[in-house]
Amino acid sequence: MKKRIGSYPRVRVEAGGAVVSRAGAVLLVDTVRKTGLDQAISAALSPWRKPRAVHDPGKVLLDVAVAVALGGDCLADVGIVRAEPGVFGPVASDPTVSRLIDTLATAGDKALAAVRSARAEVREYVWKLAGVSAPNAGGQVIVDLDGVLVLAHSEKQDAAATWKKTFGHHPLMGFVDHGAGGSGEPVAGLLRPGNAGSNTAADHITTAGLALAQLPKKYRRGRQTLIRCDSGGGTHEFVAWLTKRGRWLSYSVGMTITDAIHQAVLKVPASAWTVAVEPDGEVRDGAWVAELDGDVLKDWPKGMRLIVRKERPHPGAQLRFTDADGMRLTCFATNTNNTPIAALGLRHRQRARAEDRIRAARATGLRNLPFHDSAQNRIWLEIVQIALDLLAWMPMLALTGHTRRWEPRRLRLRLFSAAAQLVTTARRRYLRFAAHWPWTHLITDATERLHALPNPG
Numbered sequence: 446m447k448k449r450i451g452s453y454p455r456v457r458v459e460a461g462g463a464v465v466s467r468a469g470a471v472l473l474v475d476t477v478r479k480t481g482l483d484q485a486i487s488a489a490l491s492p493w494r495k496p497r498a499v500h501d502p503g504k505v506l507l508d509v510a511v512a513v514a515l516g517g518d519c520l521a522d523v524g525i526v527r528a529e530p531g532v533f534g535p536v537a538s539d540p541t542v543s544r545l546i547d548t549l550a551t552a553g554d555k556a557l558a559a560v561r562s563a564r565a566e567v568r569e570y571v572w573k574l575a576g577v578s579a580p581n582a583g584g585q586v587i588v589d590l591d592g593v594l595v596l597a598h599s600e601k602q603d604a605a606a607t608w609k610k611t612f613g614h615h616p617l618m619g620f621v622d623h624g625a626g627g628s629g630e631p632v633a634g635l636l637r638p639g640n641a642g643s644n645t646a647a648d649h650i651t652t653a654g655l656a657l658a659q660l661p662k663k664y665r666r667g668r669q670t671l672i673r674c675d676s677g678g679g680t681h682e683f684v685a686w687l688t689k690r691g692r693w694l695s696y697s698v699g700m701t702i703t704d705a706i707h708q709a710v711l712k713v714p715a716s717a718w719t720v721a722v723e724p725d726g727e728v729r730d731g732a733w734v735a736e737l738d739g740d741v742l743k744d745w746p747k748g749m750r751l752i753v754r755k756e757r758p759h760p761g762a763q764l765r766f767t768d769a770d771g772m773r774l775t776c777f778a779t780n781t782n783n784t785p786i787a788a789l790g791l792r793h794r795q796r797a798r799a800e801d802r803i804r805a806a807r808a809t810g811l812r813n814l815p816f817h818d819s820a821q822n823r824i825w826l827e828i829v830q831i832a833l834d835l836l837a838w839m840p841m842l843a844l845t846g847h848t849r850r851w852e853p854r855r856l857r858l859r860l861f862s863a864a865a866q867l868v869t870t871a872r873r874r875y876l877r878f879a880a881h882w883p884w885t886h887l888i889t890d891a892t893e894r895l896h897a898l899p900n901p902g
Contacts, residue, residue, distance in 0.1 A: 463866060463867055464864055465529050465865050466525075468867075470511065471876060471892065472839050472843060473861070476895060479895050479898045481570060486507055486563050489562060490503045490549075492559070493548055512526045513828060516808075518815065519815045557824070568834070574842060575841050578626075580622065580624065586621060586670050587671045587673055588653070588656045588670065591802075593616050593806065596611055596812075605639035614822075616811075617634075619632045619656035620799055622798055622799075623849075628840065629799075629802045630837035630838070631829075631830040632659035632660065633653070636822055644678070650683060671694070672694055673697045673796045673799075683698070685746055688746050695779070695781055697777055697781070697789070699796075702775075702776055705741050713735050713737070721756070721790050722788070722790075729756075736752050737753055752778075754777075758771075777793045801852070805852050806829065809829060839856075839895075840856075842895060842898065843891035
């Protein structure tokens with residue numbers, strides 16, 4: 446009897462074999478094909494294709510986005526896509542990819558506008574394909590705006606000290622909320638220096654404008670679109686922009702607890718406080734909401750409602766000087782009427798889902814901006830958004846149940862990392878996944894759902 450050494454079986458390693466690594470990424474390829482994203486990006490970048498070029502700029506950009514969706518964080522990581530031509534087709538070399546990024550960076554706003562226009566066109570088509578799973582299925586679209594701190598470890602252009610005493614950039618992002626049953630997708634990304642203010646109204650207006658341009662036309666104005674953000678957006682200029690004639694957007698923006706608001710809260714009678722609620726309708730223990738009026742609304746746009754929330758702090762939490770009576774105070778403004786303030790409070794608290802989107806973005810190419818020049822990093826930020834689009838659209842079109850809420854790390858670990866054999870039979874190519882892989886049925890079922898969708902055009 447042989448003596449066993451260690452806890453794991455001994456396996457010998459050698460090169461060779463027709464096995465495709467990351468074969469589960471075929472779900473992203475099928476998503477690109479069925480949504481028509483490849484055709485749209487190719488048409489948008491056609492002005493930057495040289496007459497005798499071998500590689501289509503749109504395909505090159507999408508290859509980088511797919512690599513980022515699979516976990517890459519620099520241009521060289523496109524090599525993981527190049528290694529599997531049977532699944533991803535011919536992929537450009539690193540120098541060709543680098544030259545394209547330089548060319549688009551030189552074109553600046555013109556190239557960015559072309560890519561964004563293509564994304565908006567495809568997004569509208571994807572939401573139609575998704576049907577009841579689309580984020581606008583309930584007749585309303587919720588856009589969350591939030592800032593992201595991206596650290597820099599070298600002297601990159603526009604890198605500066607941040608408000609958290611780190612060093613890097615401070616882009617402002619916008620995400621469409623898919624609700625409790627899904628994740629979310631990016632609709633805006635504004636690259637800013639690290640010392641950019643959290644409450645700069647001009648930046649919020651620019652980002653909101655970029656986000657609205659990504660939505661179907663019927664949602665670019667009107668109360669069916671809700672803009673949600675933290676107290677960084679609680680400025681007179683931004684709220685006035687949201688409610689400007691011809692725009693009339695709904696909003697739910699956090700507000701800074703000023704001395705006037707603090708004094709108004711202290712005067713609210715006990716009978717005016719309403720218990721807060723949980724998403725399931727149950728009472729939230731230790732939390733109440735109330736509406737403020739009077740002088741605190743002076744000089745703000747007509748129709749604005751100011752709602753304050755008080756809650757017992759979590760164990761170990763430190764109270765601020767703006768809190769009162771041992772309660773943590775927060776405040777937000779909205780122009781939504783005919784809705785109980787408890788429901789409005791719950792809706793604003795759900796803005797915290799934007800933090801999940803930021804976590805997913807950091808895990809998908811936004812942990813670091815790989816270039817020195819801001820012009821190139823702006824292109825990278827657009828590539829990151831395309832990758833996040835794919836990671837949102839694929840679950841929306843092909844997955845069901847709780848798997849629709851899986852974040853990028855879990856999708857990569859369980860689905861995209863699955864290997865398969867590439868077999869050619871009767872002039873058709875098949876990917877054969879291991880039957881013992883626990884999530885093979887999810888991959889095959891998702892593939893069937895994608896194949897059942899109509900072809901674009």
